[in-house]
Every structure is written in structure tokens, then in C-alpha cells.
Amino acid sequence: MGASETMRAVRITAHGGPEVLELTEVAVPAPQAGEVLVQVSAVALNNTDLWTREGAYGRPGDPKALSGWRGPVDFPRVQGADVAGRVVAVGADVGESLVGRRVVVDPAIYDREGPDANPVGLMGSERDGGYAEYVTAPAERVHDVTESPLTDDQLATLPTAYGTALGMIERGRLRPGETVLVSGASGGVGVALMQLARARGARVLAISSGSKIDSVREAGAHEVVDRARDVRDQLRAAAPEGIDVALDVVAGDLVSAGLPLLREGGRWVVAGALGGYEVTFDVRRLYLHNAQVIGSSMHTPTHFGLLMDLARQGEIQPVIAATFPLDQAAQAQEQLANRGHVGKIVMHPF
Structure with missing residues (x-):
């Protein structure tokens, strides 16, 4: 993959309504040491996308402050936490065995090493996400689900919604x-x-x-x-x-x-x-x-591992409410905000 290659991505450069989502051409990100490059097959939408775009999270001591999930958003930011796709390249210190595998990315950025770490950041919020043709992710956050009977669209619905749900069930x-x-x-x-x-x-x-x-x-x-x-x-x-x-x-x-x-x-x-x-x-x-x-905020690495086991076994059947192309990100988010649907809304970058 040449260094000059570009990709389509949807970014936000400020907080606001659906109009702040801009479709743009950016360089394909290069996987750093310990990272992989994933070609995005499907990216699912979450309320987090709306609230990050709107800056609706508030801050400790100032509940009305415009803020991302865990503080100020570093603009411009590619949104999208929930990615299913295929690994197409690896950075230094990562074995080639993942290349070509179908994967789901754990979008959490954790506060420490270990199986019970707490999420303190999120792909699409604290680092660029999957409203794009390609996204990088730490190799240890990429789970091989090649054998899962679920479709790419169904797999993309899992990280935030099912990860959050399993975190709630485990903590409860x-x-x-x-x-x-x-x-x-x-x-x-x-x-x-x-x-x-x-x-x-x-x-x-x-x-x-x-x-x-x-x-x-x-x-x-x-x-x-x-x-x-x-x-x-x-x-x-x-x-x-x-x-x-x-x-x-x-x-x-x-x-x-x-x-x-x-x-x-x-x-x-x-x-x-x-x-x-x-x-x-x-x-x-x-x-x-x-x-x-x-x-309960999202999930731990242990919870996410349990979720991926369920995905590989086909123990859950995610419901897809609608699909959109990447250039209709604003319409997709508006349908999400209207809450007239049951299940998940998914976008296809390609």
C-alpha cells in the first residue's frame, strides 16, 4: 500500500448537529508499532456518536459543559467505535498471522494493562474510528472472528452495544x-x-x-x-x-x-x-x-473476550435496523436520533 494512498472518511471538526459531519479524503493511516491496519467492512452507529458530536457529556463539576466522552475532543476526529473488517497490514512488533483475518475491534482505550482494566477512552472519540475505509487499532484489541456465523454487519453491532450490555450483566x-x-x-x-x-x-x-x-x-x-x-x-x-x-x-x-x-x-x-x-x-x-x-461504563477486556466467544459460537443474533453508505452518515445519525427503529444502524464505507 503506497504512502500516497488516500481514503474516504467522515470527520467532525467541531461540536454541533448532523451538519458538522464532513466527508473528506485523508491519508490511509499507517499502523504504528503494536498496531494493525483494518479495512472496514461495516461500522455500527451508537448514541455515543451523537453525544460526542453534540458534546453532550458534561464534565465533573460542570454538567452543562460541551465535552466528549471523557473530556475535550481533539478535532478533527473520525467518528465510529464499532468496526468489523479485515486486517490488511501490521506495524512493527506484530506477527503477520492476523493479515487477511476477519476481525472485530475492541474500541476501548483502557486505564492499565490486565484483564479487569477500566475503559477511559474510546475509538471514534479519543482516537480516530471507523467512519472510514481503513482504521488502525492496537493488535491486542483485535479479535479474530473469521469462523463466526454472524455477518460483518452483525459483528459490527457488537462492540459498544453488546460490550456495554455484557459489562452491565457481569457487574450486576x-x-x-x-x-x-x-x-x-x-x-x-x-x-x-x-x-x-x-x-x-x-x-x-x-x-x-x-x-x-x-x-x-x-x-x-x-x-x-x-x-x-x-x-x-x-x-x-x-x-x-x-x-x-x-x-x-x-x-x-x-x-x-x-x-x-x-x-x-x-x-x-x-x-x-x-x-x-x-x-x-x-x-x-x-x-x-x-x-x-x-x-457501568462499557466493558473490561475480560468482558469483551466473553462477548467474542459468544460471537464465534453464534449464541446471539444482532438485529440490523438499516444500512447506509458512508456518504450518508448525517442521514444515518438522524435516523438513530429519531429512535423509530429496533436494533442497530450500520454503515458501509466501501
């Missing part, structure tokens, strides 16, 4: 036979939570609304609660014994309404704030019942 210590509540069930993380919780042998109660309820049931929920009616009453009826684990990407008022429904020793795991980031609840319901509220 979900066990077979437990009753689990999934909020935001029609979204990418919601569908992943339902499928992974079912695969673990849990009973899944999901919260959704309107036209999506049937699709959510098809995607894996045992029972669906309608968000448009009194959620607490419906949950009491659906789970009279209480809920063992809540897997919540909505937060807001749901936390105060739902916490009293936890069983003794129940766990409420929060990995998003679609319903609002300011939460009030009766703290007596927490300590008197030995309950836990657990924050």
Missing part, C-alpha cells in the same frame, strides 16, 4: 433464573441486554412503548411493560416477587419508581441517562434491603 452479577428488568429495550444496548440475559437463563421484563412492543418481544423479552402507562403497577403485576437486577440505560424518574421493586440484595445497574441525569430516590429502600446501585 446476573445469575440463571433471576428476574431482570431492561429499560430502553428497543435501542441497541436494550436489544443486546435482552438477548444476553436470555442466553444466561434469566427472565426478561422489558420497558418499551407503542409500535415497538411486538418487536421487543420478538427480540427476546418474556414480558413487555408499556412506558406510556404506569410502569410501577405493570412491573408489580409482571414480577410480584420483585426484580433481582435492573439493567437501566434510561435512569431519570425510573430509578425512584423502580428501586422499591428490587428484591432483597437486588442490583440496579445504570449505564445511561436517556431519561435524565438527575435522580432522587428513597435511600431507605437501598440500605434496608441491602440493594446496590452500580454504575
Whole structure:
């Protein structure tokens, strides 16, 4: 691959609406020592893409500040955390064995070495991502899934949504036979939570609304609660014994309404704030019942390894809602923002 070669990429140069996404020609990145170069077959969209573009994350002490996931974004930035593709070149200190293999990239940038590291950065946010024809990644973050029965589109949906979901399930210590509540069930993380919780042998109660309820049931929920009616009453009826684990990407008022429904020793795991980031609840319901509220951001290397095992075995069936070419990144993000779909939106750079 000649040094002069260029590729198409979609970058943001400032925070803003879909109009800040620009399709441009840039040099194909060269893999540094310890890195590989991946030709992107499919890149999945996430809410993270919208919030990074908008600068919607706030900062400690200043919740309204324009900020990326973990602080200021270094512009220009190629977005896109979720990449499936093929390794086409390797940098120094990397064996050739990965070349030609079909891979999924773990998009997390971790705080330390080791299997239980915490993610403190993200591809597409703290380093360039997959809204492009090629992307570099550390070799140790590239997982060979050549043998997986899943399509490239399905594989691309896994890193952020299923990685986040498996992180929540692991941190919430979900066990077979437990009753689990999934909020935001029609979204990418919601569908992943339902499928992974079912695969673990849990009973899944999901919260959704309107036209999506049937699709959510098809995607894996045992029972669906309608968000448009009194959620607490419906949950009491659906789970009279209480809920063992809540897997919540909505937060807001749901936390105060739902916490009293936890069983003794129940766990409420929060990995998003679609319903609002300011939460009030009766703290007596927490300590008197030995309950836990657990924050969960993405996954550890161990969690991601478990996810890749499931992918290779075809134990999960990601749902693709729509596909777009790279030059329609703005339309793809707008469809994501409208939340009218069930499953994941994927772009094809080639």
C-alpha cells in the first residue's frame, strides 16, 4: 500500500448537529508499532456518536459543559467505535498471522494493562474510528472472528452495544433464573441486554412503548411493560416477587419508581441517562434491603473476550435496523436520533 494512498472518511471538526459531519479524503493511516491496519467492512452507529458530536457529556463539576466522552475532543476526529473488517497490514512488533483475518475491534482505550482494566477512552472519540475505509487499532484489541456465523454487519453491532450490555450483566452479577428488568429495550444496548440475559437463563421484563412492543418481544423479552402507562403497577403485576437486577440505560424518574421493586440484595445497574441525569430516590429502600446501585461504563477486556466467544459460537443474533453508505452518515445519525427503529444502524464505507 503506497504512502500516497488516500481514503474516504467522515470527520467532525467541531461540536454541533448532523451538519458538522464532513466527508473528506485523508491519508490511509499507517499502523504504528503494536498496531494493525483494518479495512472496514461495516461500522455500527451508537448514541455515543451523537453525544460526542453534540458534546453532550458534561464534565465533573460542570454538567452543562460541551465535552466528549471523557473530556475535550481533539478535532478533527473520525467518528465510529464499532468496526468489523479485515486486517490488511501490521506495524512493527506484530506477527503477520492476523493479515487477511476477519476481525472485530475492541474500541476501548483502557486505564492499565490486565484483564479487569477500566475503559477511559474510546475509538471514534479519543482516537480516530471507523467512519472510514481503513482504521488502525492496537493488535491486542483485535479479535479474530473469521469462523463466526454472524455477518460483518452483525459483528459490527457488537462492540459498544453488546460490550456495554455484557459489562452491565457481569457487574450486576446476573445469575440463571433471576428476574431482570431492561429499560430502553428497543435501542441497541436494550436489544443486546435482552438477548444476553436470555442466553444466561434469566427472565426478561422489558420497558418499551407503542409500535415497538411486538418487536421487543420478538427480540427476546418474556414480558413487555408499556412506558406510556404506569410502569410501577405493570412491573408489580409482571414480577410480584420483585426484580433481582435492573439493567437501566434510561435512569431519570425510573430509578425512584423502580428501586422499591428490587428484591432483597437486588442490583440496579445504570449505564445511561436517556431519561435524565438527575435522580432522587428513597435511600431507605437501598440500605434496608441491602440493594446496590452500580454504575457501568462499557466493558473490561475480560468482558469483551466473553462477548467474542459468544460471537464465534453464534449464541446471539444482532438485529440490523438499516444500512447506509458512508456518504450518508448525517442521514444515518438522524435516523438513530429519531429512535423509530429496533436494533442497530450500520454503515458501509466501501
